[in-house]
Amino acid sequence: MSDRPQQLAHxxxxxxxxxxxxxxxxxxxxxxxLENFTPAEVRLLSHFMDVFRAVEGAEVIREGDGGDFMLxxxxxxxxxxxxxxxxxxxxxxxxxxxxxxxxxxxIDGEPRFATCVAVQPTLVAVLDRESLARIIVExxxxxxxxxxxxxxxxxxxxxxxxxxxxxxxxxxxxxGAGHV
Amino acid sequence: MSDRPQQLAHxxxxxxxxxxxxxxxxxxxxxxxLENFTPAEVRLLSHFMDVFRAVEGAEVIREGDGGDFMLxxxxxxxxxxxxxxxxxxxxxxxxxxxxxxxxxxxIDGEPRFATCVAVQPTLVAVLDRESLARIIVExxxxxxxxxxxxxxxxxxxxxxxxxxxxxxxxxxxxxGAGHV
Numbered sequence: 001m002s003d004r005p006q007q008l009a010h011x012x013x014x015x016x017x018x019x020x021x022x023x024x025x026x027x028x029x030x031x032x033x034l035e036n037f038t039p040a041e042v043r044l045l046s047h048f049m050d051v052f053r054a055v056e057g058a059e060v061i062r063e064g065d066g067g068d069f070m071l072x073x074x075x076x077x078x079x080x081x082x083x084x085x086x087x088x089x090x091x092x093x094x095x096x097x098x099x100x101x102x103x104x105x106x107i108d109g110e111p112r113f114a115t116c117v118a119v120q121p122t123l124v125a126v127l128d129r130e131s132l133a134r135i136i137v138e139x140x141x142x143x144x145x146x147x148x149x150x151x152x153x154x155x156x157x158x159x160x161x162x163x164x165x166x167x168x169x170x171x172x173x174x175x176g177a178g179h180v
Numbered sequence: 181m182s183d184r185p186q187q188l189a190h191x192x193x194x195x196x197x198x199x200x201x202x203x204x205x206x207x208x209x210x211x212x213x214l215e216n217f218t219p220a221e222v223r224l225l226s227h228f229m230d231v232f233r234a235v236e237g238a239e240v241i242r243e244g245d246g247g248d249f250m251l252x253x254x255x256x257x258x259x260x261x262x263x264x265x266x267x268x269x270x271x272x273x274x275x276x277x278x279x280x281x282x283x284x285x286x287i288d289g290e291p292r293f294a295t296c297v298a299v300q301p302t303l304v305a306v307l308d309r310e311s312l313a314r315i316i317v318e319x320x321x322x323x324x325x326x327x328x329x330x331x332x333x334x335x336x337x338x339x340x341x342x343x344x345x346x347x348x349x350x351x352x353x354x355x356g357a358g359h360v
Binding site: 082084085103104107108110113136137140141143144147148150151152154155156157158159161162164165166168169170 | 265284293321323324327330332334335337339341345346349350
């Protein structure tokens with residue numbers, strides 16, 4: 001990884017992810033990002049990632065922040081919370097090891113959509129946009145593989161979110177918003 | 181392109197997209213997929229695409245179908261319609277030249293989310309999954325560029341859809357579905 005993200009300065013930096021490559025590889029059955037990765041590809045990727053330890057209660061991503069990195073949860077548990085219009089945090093998801101967070105902002109640079117809080121002692125492996133760009137140039141097939149998995153993950157999430165939205169609009173009946 | 185998709189058999193096949201490369205390149209200002217492409221990259225990509233003509237009223241994608249290709253609208257206009265639970269087609273979007281359709285199914289192979297109908301005489305350039313895989317192997321940097329743009333587009337669409345869903349849930353008040 002290039003410079004360590006400032007937004008992670010409150011977490012303990014454990015160095016690059018190479019010595020966690022075995023542990024990361026063992027996550028594959030639970031890891032949509034890496035589902036088609038070989039052990040050699042995981043090792044190569046881990047050179048480009050840094051690992052951080054978050055104590056219980058630490059925010060690893062904060063809604064509205066900038067930030068051009070994604071996280072792979074290696075150990076622990078993270079809750080994803082988003083403020084509703086009454087500023088009450090709503091629980092959106094609970095994230096277990098193998099799942100990733102923050103892919104959208106890594107790619108598009110837009111502010112974070114939700115806050116992610118470690119609710120146990122948690123290890124995260126971080127990949128930032130600059131490292132992804134380096135992977136694409138130095139290891140294009142690995143880069144394409146990562147991007148392909150990101151497209152798949154986003155595509156599935158978009159289907160699920162669109163389905164929920166359609167259901168919500170349907171429940172308002174034929175005169176609801178969005179109907180023509 | 182490899183074999184022509186069976187789902188497009190009712191459209192007139194105009195050959196591969198190379199002779200449309202200039203016209204496709206002129207779409208760039210209106211084309212999120214190609215926004216960072218050079219003329220040379222558009223020419224290279226167009227070798228891997230086929231162009232079809234759809235008459236007014238022709239379906240170019242049908243909700244629920246299989247199909248592992250995406251479309252770039254080159255000329256004309258396409259409406260995106262999805263059935264609600266009363267089987268009434270709802271207009272979801274109107275798609276102008278430069279926009280793409282069907283990226284999700286190209287990537288994840290899941291059934292089409294909505295139906296796309298040409299509402300004017302329309303030209304579409306088609307890229308299928310096998311051609312994308314060939315691009316990634318034969319031209320990995322071009323492949324990575326396409327994938328990066330797909331990730332960006334999906335990411336932005338996911339943000340917009342998630343925002344709409346959150347608004348819908350908010351409008352139901354603090355006891356609505358999804359709140360904890």
